[in-house]
Amino acid sequence: xxxxxxxxxxxxxxxxxxxxxxxxxxxxxxxxxxxxxxxxxxxxxxxxxxxxxxxxxxxxxxxxxxxxxxxxxxxxxxxxxxxxxxxxxxxxxxxxxxxxxxxxxxxxxxxxxxxxxxxxxxxxxxxxxxxxxxxxxxxxxxxxxxxxxxxxxxxxxxxxxxxxxxxxxxxxxxxxxxxxxxxxxxxxxxxxxxxxxxxxxxxxxxxxxxxxxxxxxxxxxxxxxxxxxxxxxxxxxxxxxxxxxxxxxxxxxxxxxxxxxxxxxxxxxxxxxxxxxxxxxxxxxxxxxxxxxxxxxxxxxxxxxxxxxxxxxxxxxxxxxxxxxxxxxxxxxxxxxxxxxxxxxxxxxxxxxxxxxxxxxxxxxxxxxxxxxxxxxxxxxxxxxxxxxxxxxxxxxxxxxxxxxxxxxxxxxxxxxxxxxxxxxxxxxxxxxxxxxxxxxxxxxxxxxxxxxxxxxxxxxxxxxxxxxxxxxxxxxxxxxxxxxxxxxxxxxxxxxxxxxxxxxxxxxxxxxxxxxxxxxxxxxxxxxxxxxxxxxxxxxxxxxxxxxxxxxxxxxxxxxxxxxxxxxxxxxxxxxxxxxxxxxxxxxxxxxxxxxxxxxxxxxxxxxxxxxxxxxxxxxxxxxxxxxxxxxxxxxxxxxxxxxxxxxxxxxxxxxxxxxxxxxxxxxxxxxxxxxxxxxxxxxxxxxxxxxxxxxxxxxxxxxxxxxxx
DNA sequence: GTTTACGCATCCCCG
DNA sequence: ATGCGTAAAC
Numbered sequence: 123x124x125x126x127x128x129x130x131x132x133x134x135x136x137x138x139x140x141x142x143x144x145x146x147x148x149x150x151x152x153x154x155x156x157x158x159x160x161x162x163x164x165x166x167x168x169x170x171x172x173x174x175x176x177x178x179x180x181x182x183x184x185x186x187x188x189x190x191x192x193x194x195x196x197x198x199x200x201x202x203x204x205x206x207x208x209x210x211x212x213x214x215x216x217x218x219x220x221x222x223x224x225x226x227x228x229x230x231x232x233x234x235x236x237x238x239x240x241x242x243x244x245x246x247x248x249x250x251x252x253x254x255x256x257x258x259x260x261x262x263x264x265x266x267x268x269x270x271x272x273x274x275x276x277x278x279x280x281x282x283x284x285x286x287x288x289x290x291x292x293x294x295x296x297x298x299x300x301x302x303x304x305x306x307x308x309x310x311x312x313x314x315x316x317x318x319x320x321x322x323x324x325x326x327x328x329x330x331x332x333x334x335x336x337x338x339x340x341x342x343x344x345x346x347x348x349x350x351x352x353x354x355x356x357x358x359x360x361x362x363x364x365x366x367x368x369x370x371x372x373x374x375x376x377x378x379x380x381x382x383x384x385x386x387x388x389x390x391x392x393x394x395x396x397x398x399x400x401x402x403x404x405x406x407x408x409x410x411x412x413x414x415x416x417x418x419x420x421x422x423x424x425x426x427x428x429x430x431x432x433x434x435x436x437x438x439x440x441x442x443x444x445x446x447x448x449x450x451x452x453x454x455x456x457x458x459x460x461x462x463x464x465x466x467x468x469x470x471x472x473x474x475x476x477x478x479x480x481x482x483x484x485x486x487x488x489x490x491x492x493x494x495x496x497x498x499x500x501x502x503x504x505x506x507x508x509x510x511x512x513x514x515x516x517x518x519x520x521x522x523x524x525x526x527x528x529x530x531x532x533x534x535x536x537x538x539x540x541x542x543x544x545x546x547x548x549x550x551x552x553x554x555x556x557x558x559x560x561x562x563x564x565x566x567x568x569x570x571x572x573x574x575x576x577x578x579x580x581x582x583x584x585x586x587x588x589x590x591x592x593x594x595x596x597x598x599x600x601x602x603x604x605x606x607x608x609x610x611x612x613x614x615x616x617x618x619x620x621x622x623x624x625x626x627x628x629x630x631x632x633x634x635x636x637x638x639x640x641x642x643x644x645x646x647x648x649x650x651x652x653x654x655x656x657x658x659x660x661x662x663x664x665x666x667x668x669x670x671x672x673x674x675x676x677x678x679x680x681x682x683x684x685x686x687x688x689x690x691x692x693x694x695x696x697x698x699x700x701x702x703x704x705x706x707x708x709x710x711x712x713x714x715x716x717x718x719x720x721x722x723x724x725x726x727x728x729x730x731x732x733x734x735x736x737x738x739x740x741x742x743x744x745x746x747x748x749x750x751x752x753x754x755x756x757x758x759x760x761x762x763x764x765x766x767x768x769x770x771x772x773x774x775x776x777x778x779x780x781x782x783x784x785x786x787x788x789x790x791x792x793x794x795x796x797x798x799x800x801x802x803x804x805x806x807x808x809x810x811x812x813x814x815x816x817x818x819x820x821x822x823x824x825x826x827x828x829x830x831x832x833x
Numbered sequence: 834g835t836t837t838a839c840g841c842a843t844c845c846c847c848g
Numbered sequence: 849a850t851g852c853g854t855a856a857a858c
Contacts, residue, residue, distance in 0.1 A: 186848080214848050239847080264851095319848055387847060486845040508846075516850080546858095548836045577835095577858090650848070675846045697845065713846085836858075843851085 128168060128200060138162045141374070141407040142169050148367070148401035149374040150352075150394070154438045155423065155719035156414030156681070159376050163350060164193050166374060167208055168201040170346055177207035181344040181366070185351040187211050187650075189679065193350075209344070213359050215650050217322035220329065224336050228329045234315045235530045236649040240514060242318045243269050244535045249306045255299050263293050263300075270386075272304060276320040277356040277388020289703075291816075314532045323358045330365035341369040351678075352377030352397070356388040364400055371403060380427050381716050383675060385709055412438045414681055416445020418757070419718060419725050425752045427715050430708055438719075448718070448725040450749070450758040455732045456689070460496035463686055466726065467502065467669065470684050477502065479683040481670040483717050485695040489688060490671050497669070508673030513648060517614055517624045518631060522648065524606045528592050529641050543613050544585060546578035555582075584609065599635045599644055607632070674717045685721035688728045690714070691743035698784035702799045702810060707747075714748050727758075747785060782807045782828070789827045793817065 130139055138158055141151045142165045153159035163182070171177050184190040190210030197205035211219075218236065225234065237245070243265040255262050263271070267290070275285045282301055286294045293300070311318065317325065330337045347367050349355070352375035355363075367373040375397060382391035398404050412420055420438040453459040467480060484490050487508055497504050512518060520543060523536040530536075534556055541552040558572050570586045588609045592602050607628055615621045638644040670682065689695065696710035718725060733743045744750070782788065786798040788809060796811035807826070810816045819826065 212848065322848090384847075386845085488844060546836075550835060673846065694845095699845090834858105836856105838854105838856080840854090841852085844849095 128165070128172070130165060130169065134158075134162070134165060135409075135411055137407050137409050137411075138165070141409075142166045144374075144405060144407070146370075146372055148371050148397075148404035150397045150401075150404050150406045151374065151376040151409065152394070152406060153376055153378055153409040154412060155378060155381060155716070156412040157409035157438070158411075158413055159350075159378070159409065160193060160196075160679070162409065163348060163376060164196045164200065166348060167193070167197040167205055171197075171201060171204050171208075175346055177204045178209060179343060179345040180208045181216070181347045182208055182210040183213055183216065183347070183349045183363075184210065185212065185354060185678070187215060189350065212650070213355070213362065214319060214322050217326040217362075218646060218650060220326055220340065221317075221322065224329055224333070225325070227333050227336065228325050229317075231315055233530075234317050235526065235533060236322065236646055237311075237316045237318050237535070238649050239269065239319070240519070241316075241535050244538075245310055245316075246303070246307060248535075249303060249310060253299075253303060253306065255296075255303065261292075262296060263290070267293075268300070268303070271300065272307070273320050274386075274388055276324060277358060278390070279357045314534065315530070316533070323362065327358050327361050327365070330362065337365055338369060340366055345370060346372045347374075349373070349375040350377075353379050353382035353391050353394045354384040354387075354389045355393050356390060357393070358388075360393050360396075360400060371401065373401070380430070380712055381678065383678070383709060383713050383716060385705070410438060412440045415440065415719060415721055415725075416442055416723065418445055418447040419721050421755065422448055422725075422752075422757045423715055423719050425755060425757060426711060426718065426748050428753060429751060430711055446724055447759040448721075448727060448757065450727050451729065453728065453730050456492045456730050456734070457496075459688060459728050459730045460493045463493060463688070463726075463728065464496055464500055464502070466686070470724070475683055477504075477667045477669045480686070481672055481677065481680075481682040481684075481720065482686045482688060483672055483674050483677050483720065484688050485674060485697065485713065487673055489694060493688065494671070502669055503667070504669040504671050506671040508676035512627065512630075515624070515627070517618070517628065520614070521603065521606050521610055521628060521631065522645070524588070524592075524610070525602065525641060526645060528589065528602075529645060540585070543610070544578050544581035546576070546581065551576065551578065599638045599641050600632065602641060603632050603635050674713050677720055678716060681720050681722050683722045684724040684726075685717070686726045686728060687714075687717045689730060689733065690727050690746045690749065691729045691733060692746060692783065692785060693733060693743055695746050696748075698800055701784050701797060702816070711748050714746065744783070744785075782826075786828060790819075 130142060134142060135158070138161065141149060141162055151159070151162060153162065167180060167182065170180055182190050182193065184193070187210075190212075194205055194208055194210050197208070221229070221234070225231075246268050247265045250262070250265070250268070271282065271285055271290060271293070274280070274289070275282050278285070280288075282304065283294075283297055286297060286300075310316075311321065330340070344366060347363065349363060354377070363373060363375070375394070377394045379391045379394050382389060382394070398406065415423075417440050420440060424438055451459075451462065453462050463482065467477070470480060471477065482490065482493060487506075490506065494504070494506070513522075520539065523539040526533050527536040527540060537556055537559070538549075538552050541547050541555055542549065547555070555569065555572070559569060569582065576582065588605060591597075591605045597605075611625065611628075614624060618624055635644055638647075672680075674687075692698070695714060696707060700707045700710050718727075727749070729743070729745050729749070731742060733741070782798045784798050784800055787795065788798060788807075789795050790809075790811070793809075793811045793813070796809040796817075798807055799810050799816065800808040808816060808818050809826075
C-alpha cells in the first residue's frame with residue numbers, strides 16, 4: 123500500500139480540521155446531517171496514529187459493528203495498515219469483551235451466554251406462567267411490553283414505578299407483580315449464566331465503578347476513546363465513557379441532537395446536550411456545512427427542525443450551486459402511491475440512475491407491504507432493511523438453539539425449543555425431559571435411557587445421535603452447522619410450505635460460520651450483531667443492482683441520490699399514539715428530519731389521501747403535522763399529475779373528517795381545552811386535557827367543541 | 834392427559 | 849407472518 127502524506131488542512135474544512143487536530147482533552151463535535159461526521163472520525167483516527175498514538179490503544183465505539191469496520195477500512199486505505207489495529211465495535215461488544223476477562227469480579231461465574239431479545243421474552247413468558255400472573259389478570263402486559271418496561275427502567279436509571287407512571291399508566295396496577303417478576307427474572311438469569319443486552323452494560327458499568335484497578339487498567343490500555351452517534355447513547359453508556367476516560371479525559375464524541383431517534387431504547391438527546399457538564403474541560407465544534415444534499419432539501423430540513431424546542435442551534439447550508447426542490451405528492455391511496463413510485467423509479471433509471479442509488483423510506487416496516495407487491499410484480503429487485511430480521515426467523519433460531527444447547531447445557535430455553543421440534547413432544551413432555559436431564563453435561567446419556575420409555579423415542583434417539591456427532595473432538599463450526607442441518611432439515615420440510623426459501627437461508631447461515639474457529643465466538647457475534655437486513659449479506663441479490671427499502675431508523679447514516687419517503691401522513695408519521703407525549707412527538711419530528719436529509723439529489727414526499735387503519739378502516743389522512751407546520755416558504759415543486767398543494771382539502775374529505783382525529787384541539791365545558799390522542803372507535807375519543815390528565819369520552823354525550831382541526 | 838391442527842388477532846423503531 | 853386460545857385427535 124502506498125502512503126501519501128495526508129494534507130489535513132486542504133482535505134478538511136475549517137471546523138473539521140479544528141476537531142481532528144484538537145489534541146488532548148474532551149471534545150464534542152456537533153455534526154449536522156451530511157456534514158462529514160464520518161469523515162471527521164476517520165481523519166481523527168489517522169491523525170492520532172500519525173501522532174504516534176499506539177493504534178491498539180485507540181477505541182472507536184459505534185452504533186453497529188459494521189460502521190466501525192467501515193471507518194477503520196477507510197482510515198487504513200488513507201494512511202496504512204496500522205489503522206487495522208484500532209479497536210472498534212459497539213458498546214455491547216466492548217462489554218462482552220471486557221466481561222469475558224474481568225467478569226468474575228462482578229458475576230457469579232466467568233462463563234456466560236448472551237441472550238437476545240426474543241430469548242429474554244421467552245424467559246419472561248415462562249416466569250409469568252410459573253408465577254400465575256397470567257391467570258389472575260387478563261390484562262397483564264404481554265412479554266414484549268414487559269421486556270420494554272424492564273429495559274427502559276435500566277437504561278434510563280428510573281424505578282419501575284417511574285417508568286410505569288410515565289408511559290404505561292394502564293399497568294400501574296401490576297406494579298408489585300412486575301417487581302416480583304423482575305426479581306425472578308434476575309435470579310433466573312444468574313442461575314443459568316445468562317446476560318441480556320442491558321446486563322452487558324449494567325455489569326460493565328458496575329465493574330468500572332466498583333473496581334478501580336480495572337478502571338485504571340482499561341483507561342490505560344485505551345488512551346483515546348472515540349464515540350460515534352453520541353445522540354443515541356443512554357445514561358449507562360455515558361457513565362461507561364466517563365469511567366473509561368477518567369484518568370486521561372481523551373475522548374471525542376460525535377453526534378447530532380437533531381437526529382436522536384432511539385429513545386425507545388433508553389437513549390436521550392439530553393446526553394449530548396449535557397456532555398459539556400459531564401466533561402467541564404470540553405471544547406465544542408460545530409459542523410454545519412453540508413456536502414450531501416442540494417439547498418432546497420436543506421431548506422426543508424431546516425424548516426422541519428426549526429420548531430423543535432431544545433437543541434444545539436445549527437443551520438445546514440451547502441455550497442453546491444443549485445438543485446431540485448423536493449416534490450410533495452398526494453396520490454389517492456396507497457396503491458396509487460405504489461404505482462406512482464414505480465413509474466418514478468423507471469423514469470429515474472432511464473435517466474441513468476442505478477437502482478442502488480435510490481431508496482424508499484418509511485416509518486414502520488409494514489408501511490411498504492403494498493409497494494413490495496407492486497415492485498415484485500414489475501420485477502424490480504429490492505432489499506429491505508429493518509423490520510423482521512433473518513436471524514429472528516423460526517428456522518434460523520431452531521438451528522441456533524441446537525448449537526447453544528450444546529455450548530451452554532443449562533440453557534433451558536434452547537433445550538425447550540429443540541425438544542418441541544421432536545415429534546410427539548409437546549410442552550409438557552419437554553418440561554419432564556428437562557427435569558430429568560438436570561443441568562449436567564452427563565445429561566445426554568440419561569436422555570438416551572429415559573427416551574426409550576416415551577412415545578417419542580425414535581425422534582429423541584436421533585437427537586442423542588446428533589449431539590454425539592456435535593461433540594466429536596476436532597469438529598469445525600461449519601461441520602457442526604452441517605450436522606444440525608442434516609438432522610433438522612427433514613423436520614423443516616415437513617413443517618413449512620415455503621421450505622425452499624428457508625433452506626436457502628440456512629445455506630447463508632452456513633457460509634457465515636466459515637470465518638469462525640470457535641463456536642462460542644460465532645454465537646456471541648450472532649447475538650451481538652445480527653446482520654442488519656432481513657436478507658443475509660451474501661444474498662445473491664446484493665450482487666445485482668437493487669433498490670433499497672428501509673425503515674427510517676435503519677437508514678440512519680446512509681445516503682442515496684434519490685429518496686422517496688412514503689406515507690408521510692397523520693397516523694403513520696407521526697403515528698397517532700405519539701400525540702400522548704410531547705417528547706415522543708418531537709422524536710417523530712426528528713425522524714422526518716433524518717429521512718429528508720438522506721437525499722443527495724432528488725427527494726419525493728408521498729402523502730396518500732386515504733390510508734387503511736385496522737381500527738377505523740379506510741379514512742382520509744391529513745398531511746403530517748410537521749409538514750403542515752412548516753414556517754412560511756416555498757418548499758415544494760409541482761408533482762405533475764398528482765395534486766401537490768399541501769393544504770388543499772376537498773369538500774368530500776371535510777365531510778369524511780367530521781369525526782375527531784388525533785391532533786385535533788377540543789374544548790370541554792368542564793375539563794377545558796385538550797388535544798385528541800386517539801379515537802379507539804367511532805364513538806369514543808381519548809383526550810389529553812390541560813390539567814395533564816387523559817380522559818376517554820363518548821362523542822354522543824360529551825359536549826365537545828372543536829377548536830382546531832388538523833385539516 | 835398430551836399433542837396437534839386450526840382459526841383468529843396483531844404488527845412501529847432495535848443492540 | 850407469528851402468537852395466542854380453543855377444539856379435535858392420539
